[in-house]
Amino acid sequence: MPAKRAHDAPTTPNKRQKGKQARIDTFFSSPRTPVRAPAASPPSPEVIIIDGPDDTTDSPKAGPSTAPSHAPPPAPSSRTFSLKSSHAALSYPSLTTDALTFDVLQVSAQWTPGAPVPYSFLAHTLKSVSETRSRIAITNALTNCLRVVAQHHPASLLPAVYLLSNTVAPSYVPVELGLGASISKSIQQISGLSSGALRDLYNNLGDVGDVAFAAKSKVRTLIPHPPLLVTGVYQSLLAISRCKGQGAVKEKQKIVEKLLIASKDEETRFLARTLTQNLRVGAVRTTILTALSRAFVLTSRSDGRQSGMHAPAVLLASVKTLASPSKSQKKPAVDDAREQIIELFDRAEGLVKQVYVRHPCYEDIIAALLKDGLDGLEQHVSLAVGIPLMPTLGSPTRSLDEVFNILQDHPFAAELKYDGQRAQIHGQRNDEGRLVVHIFSRHLENMTTKYPDVVHMFQSMCGEATGASSFIMDSEIVALDPSTGALKTFQELSNRARKDVQLGDVRVAVGVFAFDLMYLDGQELIGLPFRERRAMLNSQFLAFVPEEKGIARFSHVECCDSQLGRDAIEEFMVKATESRCEGLMIKLLDSCEVEERDAKKAKTRRKPFPATYEPDKRTAAWLKLKKDYITGLGDSFDLVPVGAWHGNGRKAKWWSPILLALRAADGELVAVCKCMSGFTDAFYKGLNDRYSLNDESTTSSRQPLWGGEFGGFKPDVYFRPHEVWEVRVADVTISPVSLAAKGLVSQARGLSLRFPRYIKTREDKGIEQVMTAGELARVYEQQEARGRHDGGNDEGDLLDVDIDGSVPASESDST
Structure with a gap:
C-alpha cells in the first residue's frame, strides 16, 4: 500500500508529521542576524533572510563592477514589520477601481506605519491584473498598487516595480536566476509529493504557479512564519542570481524552498511564476510606465511644495467626490476636475516614457521621482555613458x-x-x-x-x-x-x-x-x-x-x-x-x-x-x-515562434509546421500564420532540443502558459516566446483563422501570411521589436493599392511540404 502523501494527512498531526514539520521549521529558521562577509566577496546565500536582511549597510549590488551599479535601496529590517493584529489575515479592496477614486488608506491602514510592504499585497495586485483583459482595469490596478507602495514605504517601490515587470535588473545588467529544475524539486520537497504526483498535477493544471499553489494548499506549519515582504522577496532573487560555482544548485534550491515555505495562498502561485520568470499577466513595459507616472500625479509632494505635474491637494480632495457626487454638486464641476487630472496624466506619461527610452533604468528614475517628483525628472535622469x-x-x-x-x-x-x-x-x-x-x-x-x-x-x-x-x-x-x-x-x-x-x-x-x-x-x-x-x-x-x-x-x-x-x-x-x-x-x-x-x-x-x-x-x-x-522576391517580416504541430511523414519526429505571431498594439502576441518551409534537418533537430516537451521544460507546454491570442489556431504544443525569426512571404491575405490586425482592415476577420519561408533567426532582436499588427495592416493596404493580391483567403490548412525546396545550411541553419 503506498505511503500517504503530506497533503493526504489528517488534521491532527501524528509523530511522523511532527518530525517532518520540525525538520521544515529547523530548515527555515536561519539566524536572524546576518553574518558580515569580507568586503572582497559577496554575502553568502546561507544567511539571506527571505523577508529582508536586518543590516542595511551591506545590501548587495546587482550590477557588475565595471558598469553602473543598479541595485535596489537597502532593505529595512524585517523586525520593524508587524500586522496590527499578530498574524491576522490581510484583506485588500479591489485594485481595478478608478484610480481617481481609490482610497489608499483602505490598504495601508492594515500595516504598521513606515514598515515594509508585505508581498501579499503585490500578489493581490498580480491576481487582479491576471483576472482581466481590460487595459483600463490593468492600468488602474498597477497605478493603485504603486501609489500605495510609494506613499506607505518608498524603499519598497523599486523592488515592487521589478517584481511587477517580471525582471530582476535592467536588461543591460547580466543578472540571471538560472533555476531550471530547482523549482519543481523545491515544490516536491516542501509538499511531500512524489515526482509522479507532481507530474500529474502539472499535466492537469499546466502552470507551475498553479501546481505550487495546489501542492502547498494542504501543507500545514505548526509555527507561523513571518510574512514575506516585497523587499525580502526581491533580495532573495538577487541572492539566487549570485549563486555561482560548485554547490550553486543546492544553494538556489534552499532559497527557493525558504520562499515557498513562508508563502501563503496567492503568494505561492505568483512566487513560483516569478521564479520561472513567467507571470502570465497582461502588463507590458508601457503599462508599467503609465501606472508609475499616474501614481506620482496622484501623490502629493512630500515637502509640500507646489508642483506643475502633481495634482494639487485641493484637486485631489475633489477627486473623492467623482464616484458619487452630491446633489448639490454640479456635474460640470466634476467633469472639469476629471479633465484636469487626465491632462496631468497625459503630460506625466509622456515625460516618464521619454525619460525611460533615453535612460531605461528604473532605479535612477524612481530615485529621482521620490526625491523631486515629476518636475525634476528630466533634469536628474538623462543620457549616460554605460546605460x-x-x-x-x-x-x-x-x-x-x-x-x-x-x-x-x-x-x-x-x-x-x-x-x-x-x-x-x-x-x-x-x-x-x-x-x-x-x-x-x-x-x-x-x-x-x-x-x-x-x-x-x-x-x-x-x-x-x-x-x-x-x-x-x-x-x-x-x-x-x-x-x-x-x-x-x-x-x-x-x-x-x-x-x-x-x-x-x-x-x-x-x-x-x-x-x-x-x-x-x-x-x-x-x-x-x-x-x-x-x-x-x-x-x-x-x-x-x-x-x-x-x-x-x-x-x-x-x-x-x-x-x-x-x-x-x-x-x-x-x-x-x-x-x-x-x-x-x-x-x-x-x-x-x-x-x-x-x-x-x-x-x-x-x-x-x-x-x-x-x-x-x-x-x-x-x-x-x-x-x-x-x-520582388517577396516581403520579409520579423515574427515570433509561439507553437507547433507534430509533423507528418518524414517530419513525424519533429515540430512542423511552426506557428508564428506578431505583436498587437497592447504588446500581446497574436498568431498570424504557420511556417513549414526553409528549414533543414539540422535546424529541425535543434528546434526539438530547444523546445523539448518534457516535465522539466521551461520553453514548451501543452497549455498556453505565456499568454497570447491564437484565434482559430490550435497547436499541439505552445512555445515560450523568446526567439525572433525573419520570414519571407509571398502575400498578405484576409483570414478567417487569424486574429492578427482584426478591426484594422476587416471588422470580422484578421490577416495572415501566404507561403511563409524561414530565412534566419534574428539574434539581434527581441520579441518587443517584431512586426506589429498596424504595420501588417499597412502592408496589406499598400499591396491592395498596387493590385498585388492574387490569392484567396488563408484557411490555415496548408500542406506540410516545402514549397520551393530546402535552402543551403549556411542560409537557414541557425543552430
Whole structure:
C-alpha cells in the first residue's frame, strides 16, 4: 500500500508529521542576524533572510563592477514589520477601481506605519491584473498598487516595480536566476509529493504557479512564519542570481524552498511564476510606465511644495467626490476636475516614457521621482555613458518611388544596410585616462565580452592623448574577411561565442560600421539633425585598419546623398542588391515639414518630419528599403515562434509546421500564420532540443502558459516566446483563422501570411521589436493599392511540404 502523501494527512498531526514539520521549521529558521562577509566577496546565500536582511549597510549590488551599479535601496529590517493584529489575515479592496477614486488608506491602514510592504499585497495586485483583459482595469490596478507602495514605504517601490515587470535588473545588467529544475524539486520537497504526483498535477493544471499553489494548499506549519515582504522577496532573487560555482544548485534550491515555505495562498502561485520568470499577466513595459507616472500625479509632494505635474491637494480632495457626487454638486464641476487630472496624466506619461527610452533604468528614475517628483525628472535622469538608450527604428518601404513620394524633394542619405548585428557602443575615460568601452545589443543586452577585438580596437583608436573622452555611437558589427576586408554573412558572425571571449580565441574577424553619434564629450546630440550628427561622427572618428592581427576594423557606413540626383541613388541601390547587404537605409538629413494628403477629408496638411534621433520610435525620417522588397522576391517580416504541430511523414519526429505571431498594439502576441518551409534537418533537430516537451521544460507546454491570442489556431504544443525569426512571404491575405490586425482592415476577420519561408533567426532582436499588427495592416493596404493580391483567403490548412525546396545550411541553419 503506498505511503500517504503530506497533503493526504489528517488534521491532527501524528509523530511522523511532527518530525517532518520540525525538520521544515529547523530548515527555515536561519539566524536572524546576518553574518558580515569580507568586503572582497559577496554575502553568502546561507544567511539571506527571505523577508529582508536586518543590516542595511551591506545590501548587495546587482550590477557588475565595471558598469553602473543598479541595485535596489537597502532593505529595512524585517523586525520593524508587524500586522496590527499578530498574524491576522490581510484583506485588500479591489485594485481595478478608478484610480481617481481609490482610497489608499483602505490598504495601508492594515500595516504598521513606515514598515515594509508585505508581498501579499503585490500578489493581490498580480491576481487582479491576471483576472482581466481590460487595459483600463490593468492600468488602474498597477497605478493603485504603486501609489500605495510609494506613499506607505518608498524603499519598497523599486523592488515592487521589478517584481511587477517580471525582471530582476535592467536588461543591460547580466543578472540571471538560472533555476531550471530547482523549482519543481523545491515544490516536491516542501509538499511531500512524489515526482509522479507532481507530474500529474502539472499535466492537469499546466502552470507551475498553479501546481505550487495546489501542492502547498494542504501543507500545514505548526509555527507561523513571518510574512514575506516585497523587499525580502526581491533580495532573495538577487541572492539566487549570485549563486555561482560548485554547490550553486543546492544553494538556489534552499532559497527557493525558504520562499515557498513562508508563502501563503496567492503568494505561492505568483512566487513560483516569478521564479520561472513567467507571470502570465497582461502588463507590458508601457503599462508599467503609465501606472508609475499616474501614481506620482496622484501623490502629493512630500515637502509640500507646489508642483506643475502633481495634482494639487485641493484637486485631489475633489477627486473623492467623482464616484458619487452630491446633489448639490454640479456635474460640470466634476467633469472639469476629471479633465484636469487626465491632462496631468497625459503630460506625466509622456515625460516618464521619454525619460525611460533615453535612460531605461528604473532605479535612477524612481530615485529621482521620490526625491523631486515629476518636475525634476528630466533634469536628474538623462543620457549616460554605460546605460544604453533604446535605438531608433526604421519604417519599411518597398521602392525608391515610395521613398521619393514620402520625403518629396527634401535631402536624404541612402546608406548600405549591412547584414550584421546592431551595436550601441559606449566609451568613457576613467581616472587613469584609459578608455572603458561597453557594447550593447539592439535589445540593450550587454555584449561587451563577446567582442574583445572591438573593445581593443576603440582603445587603440582613441589613445590617451587623442580621441573623445566620452561617446555613445550607433553602429553595425559585420563579419569580415581579415585579409581583404570583404563582407561576410550574418551566419558567419553568429558562429562567434556569445560571452566571455578572450582576444586570442577570436576566430571570426569583424568590422564596425558606424552610422550615428548620440553623445560626445558630455554633450547630448540626439536633438540635433542627422546632418550635424553625421558630420561630428565623421570628423571625430576616422577610419581605422589596425596593424595588429585579431583586432576589429573601423569604418563609416557607405552612403550616397540624394543631392547627387536620382540616377546616383538608383545606381547605389543596385550596388546594395548585388552585395552582401540587406538593402538600404534612407535617412532624412534635416528636419522639415512635408505635405500629406488626407484622402477622407480631401485636403492636404503639413506634417513635421524631425531628423533628430528618436529612441524607440519607428520614424518616417528613417526608411528601410530591404533587398527583398527591391528584387520582388517577396516581403520579409520579423515574427515570433509561439507553437507547433507534430509533423507528418518524414517530419513525424519533429515540430512542423511552426506557428508564428506578431505583436498587437497592447504588446500581446497574436498568431498570424504557420511556417513549414526553409528549414533543414539540422535546424529541425535543434528546434526539438530547444523546445523539448518534457516535465522539466521551461520553453514548451501543452497549455498556453505565456499568454497570447491564437484565434482559430490550435497547436499541439505552445512555445515560450523568446526567439525572433525573419520570414519571407509571398502575400498578405484576409483570414478567417487569424486574429492578427482584426478591426484594422476587416471588422470580422484578421490577416495572415501566404507561403511563409524561414530565412534566419534574428539574434539581434527581441520579441518587443517584431512586426506589429498596424504595420501588417499597412502592408496589406499598400499591396491592395498596387493590385498585388492574387490569392484567396488563408484557411490555415496548408500542406506540410516545402514549397520551393530546402535552402543551403549556411542560409537557414541557425543552430
